[in-house]
Amino acid sequence: MSAQGTPSAAARMAGTSKQTSTATPKGAWTIVFLLFLLMVVNFADKIVVGLAGVPIMTDLKLEPAQFGLLGSSFFFLFSISAIVVGFLVNKVATRYVLLTLAVVWALAQFPMVGTVSFSTLLICRIVLGAGEGPAASVATHAIYKWFPDEKRTLPTAVLTQGSAFGVILAVPALNWVIVNHSWHYAFGALGVVGLIWVCAWLALGKEGPLEDTQALAVSEPKIPYIRLLTSRTFLGCVIATFGAYWALSLGLTWFTSFIVKGLGFSQSDAGWISILPWVFGATIVILTGWISQVMMVRGYTTRMSRGVLGSVPLIIGGLILTTMPHMQGAGLQIALLVVGSGLCGAIYVVCPPMLGEFTPASQRGAILAIYGALYTLSGIIAPYVMGKVIERAGSMIDGYMTGFTINAVIMIGSGVVGLLLLWPNSEKARLTRGAAVQTAPLKRAVSPT
Template identity: 40%
Template sequence: MSEARGHNKRETRDMYDSPAYQPRRAWTVALLLAAMMLVNFLDKVVTGLVAVPMMKELQLTPSEFGLVGGSLHWLFSISAVVGGFLANRRSTRWLLLGMGAFWALVQLPMLYATSLWTLVACRVLLGVGEGPASPVATHALYKWFPDDRRSLPVALLHSGSAMGLLIAGLMIPWVSTHYGWRSNFAILAVLGLAWCVAWFLLGREGRVGETVPGQAPAERLPYRRLLSDSTVLANYFCHFAANWSLALTLTWVPAYLESGLGLSPMNAGRLFGLFVLVTMPLSLFLAWLSQRLLRAGLPSRVARGVFVSLCLLASGALSISLLADLPVGLRMTYMTLSGGLALVMYSVGPAMLAEVTPSTQRGAILAIGNAFSSLAGLSAPIVTGFLVQRSGGLDGAGYAHGFAVSGVLLLVAGVVGLAWLRPQRSRAQLDRCLVGAG
């Protein structure tokens, strides 16, 4: 065991000292990709933050608005998988540039949309462009960082998402109040194009882990073998549960704060921003802690698998507790802690997948997981919308019931993770398949 651990450390150190690893350029790319995810999440959350004026102007019911919120994910899964397989064979630099430009342009029809199905069409198209964003960006990051350094940069990537939520909570209600809710979509188009310019000038392709000239090409495994591995399957389910929690928060928390708790649009936006301001450093700290445990010599089964499973269990318990009659401050505290704990899955989960997957197939495996988890993004807004409408509106108990559903999923995911997230064992089994194939 100690021999294997020493070998792993030597292998990691050799990779770390390789000329392919360039810390300054790697962190520059990480910051640019975090900025991309910031824009990405502004795009995602905007409908939730303009829910009240949009519903009033267009006379949408809660169920219809839930349909609009969920439509982003209708083709999300398909586009995520297609993008992941493309990322295995094409430059992530150019894939990300094309996606960013598409996001920006597809915002413009929202300036004139007047019917439910026009709104749905715009969000479906946005989902097509954004489906591959997270897995392709993560795959691009892994080309710059060795295995034992990956959790923190991916946490930074998703902290860009959280920063997007923070900026959205402060900016979007203000813009809606002074210039109308549609103006937000023009601003998002400009921000998207600005990121494209920055990425074109500074974005580059990483080389860590690539086969060098003179070496045999990297081996590949049948996808049926990778997709039947217990760690991969458990990882996908845990990601699904975490994404259910996130989709619920993005779609319904702003509307609940405004209509359910009676806050003004500006105060609701500020409180939502405070929610994000706490979850972002919490998720970064948890990702750093997991990485620290791994580098201290703990097996990835503990430093990654058990660690993320315990976070999901705690998140689920906090989410279910929202069924109780709690003061607003305590309710927001529980929602914040639950959200921050679930977010660790977005940084530690992909690192486990990368640990067990050949680098030549990593983009596709990450994308398939993202596609599966996006089904939660499709379902959570609609299920919660049904519960809200059934309970008599945003001031009823439907929202708490929606969080209870999310909590149960998170608890089940935590138990599944404790039982089956075993990346080292999976890596050994898959390595034996490669040897057998050879």
């Protein structure tokens, strides 16, 4: 790598050689597609409360702070369950764990089909969050059993696309149910879709052949979890994605309400407008995955092809959101919100592969889960903060603008931290050396004399 960051010819040749070192097993992309569909269901489950926000608030007579609490409740057990299940998949096949999680999601939706109280809705969202908390990290861990490190960015991008398509596909369908029938039936429809995915996974889901986690737990060197969790790249991933998820959780909970109550659109129109950030975000996600993989083939370090590529869009997106309160016109404000928040998608593509670079496979499930558990804490905070800000503002539109400005500042700060801390290539070398030093005395102690 030259001082200017351009890879040398030798580096490019080494990078190209590395890319062809391991073949992708047959059936790998079938698993990616099934897990993509899992994430479609996952995010459809997440978005339904935000999409039905206005009728829910009207029917249950909720104040903005109460609705913010409802949005936050999804994340109350999200992180705890993610960590617990993350350690579990170090020993248990991901096929069965994913099956169990999907069953929980489906069953948690059906109580809302009938008349419900705020308390019942709150409890069901907490249960749903507990079931969905481990989903992304377990699905990523499952995919990495099918792809070698140098080929993981693109399947990670496809998996991440499930979040965008979950909203793009679900919003018009669920909004039609909400407008023409009832928000109650929207929850029931999601429960049925969840059970359909369970049947598909039972028929086609398999465990990846590239890694035997139990065998690797015996054969490969372990790195103490405290060293992995305090590594600068792990901390950088958590902080950077925390800022991105702040924007995402606001989009899930408050975007449709902003369109209806803040800008005056109808519920029907708001359903279509609510798709826009996810369409743009999906484009960013797939472009990031493709560009990252191309850069790696051409010999760029993962510092550049993953760390910088993921952090810079966060900063740019935050700067765009800071201009929203100073612009006039609903169309322009929506465009700024769509572009600013949509740029966050880049960080989701690059962080899991970065963590996978330096984490032993037998520990990877737990590390990905802890990473997810920590950054999704912003999902507890952001919706409730927005609700309180709206409640205390002089007008509803002023409250929304203040909330989006807070979002912008958090995005910029987290992006800068990511830019400073994300060095996965050097992290791998440092942690591997440390593990080798720690295992050397043990090998000498047990060797025959």
